[in-house]
Amino acid sequence: MHATATFTDIYVAVSQFYGRQVQLLDSNRFEEYAQTFTADGEFQHTPGVPPARTHTGIIEELRRFNTRFDDDPVQRRHMFSMLNLSRREDGAFDATFYALVLTTRPGGKQPVVGPSCLVHDVLVIEDGEVRNRSRRVTHDHMFNL
């Protein structure tokens, strides 16, 4: 995969990238999730909180965030959809898509649904692999009237 590949090839590579990336996140494999970012990648998933930076910073932020589940075992799922991908002038890609979080607890067949989010990624192709240069998540319930 190169940045000069066809749009079709890149759209599919990005779809596959997200499939793998999200399954790493939802399996709490934070080290591998962090590796899906560039070395200086930025990850901002909580509005108002400054972005985490570098692989080490992203791992620490995910560990901090997930302490809320230490006494509340859950299986979370992030469902990404409606990918809108476009090439930037700097050769990277803008990816905008929806993310819906589902949280299932043991014995509860119906997951808690939400929040619903809008995600803005900047993606690059590095050593033939798709990687996040940045991710910024906004939450649908935090809009101003």
Added chain:
Amino acid sequence: MHATATFTDIYVAVSQFYGRQVQLLDSNRFEEYAQTFTADGEFQHTPGVPPARTHTGIIEELRRFNTRFDDDPVQRRHMFSMLNLSRREDGAFDATFYALVLTTRPGGKQPVVGPSCLVHDVLVIEDGEVRNRSRRVTHDHMFNL
């Protein structure tokens, strides 16, 4: 993009088209949403209501429909999934897929989920761009016993 492109190229172009189209709809950019239809395009999203026709007609229908949210600010999201695409004998494409509507209100982390819908689109490739010739939406809760 031409109608003679490979199935792979067209499937991806349609996926990208839907990503952009839905984000226009959910941002209330109705003029741009209407432009994703052909000039004589048909849009029917409420069972029993005749389809809106032409860009002007589609914009008017979306404005009318959305007056229900005038005093009830919401962020809606349409999640399309399970796209089944096939080439028609007339050179257009039949696209059948699921659409799930999520409605988030300020401060409410859990969106209202539903309705769940089945959508039948007829798509054409016009000036190299995917466009809707028609869209017909059926709602899952309106089936007959």
Added chain:
Amino acid sequence: MHATATFTDIYVAVSQFYGRQVQLLDSNRFEEYAQTFTADGEFQHTPGVPPARTHTGIIEELRRFNTRFDDDPVQRRHMFSMLNLSRREDGAFDATFYALVLTTRPGGKQPVVGPSCLVHDVLVIEDGEVRNRSRRVTHDHMFNL
């Protein structure tokens, strides 16, 4: 479509395959759904229940499972997402993805959401068509603490 096709072509063929397969399942077209498996295909969708085998076995299992809806008419939808596809050493493909079940009853605009599932498929390309050699579904609410 051959097993030697490009990753892009196969990823799209699998996406299209799932779109069609799921719509067959949710339309109760169990004979056609069974045909999306190889002749000796295995289908296991209920944890703890041994897999159904062969087209006949899969049809019987789906009929048995769906008797629960004999007096409770529903429209079910399976939403697959986050497809992670990889080539196996034996030339087949591992496909891992999320599946969310939505169940709508007449007159009820909000579907019952759940269960949320993780699906492991082994897919082959047979006579140019994608087919399931096996499917194994795990339910998110059945995890051990």
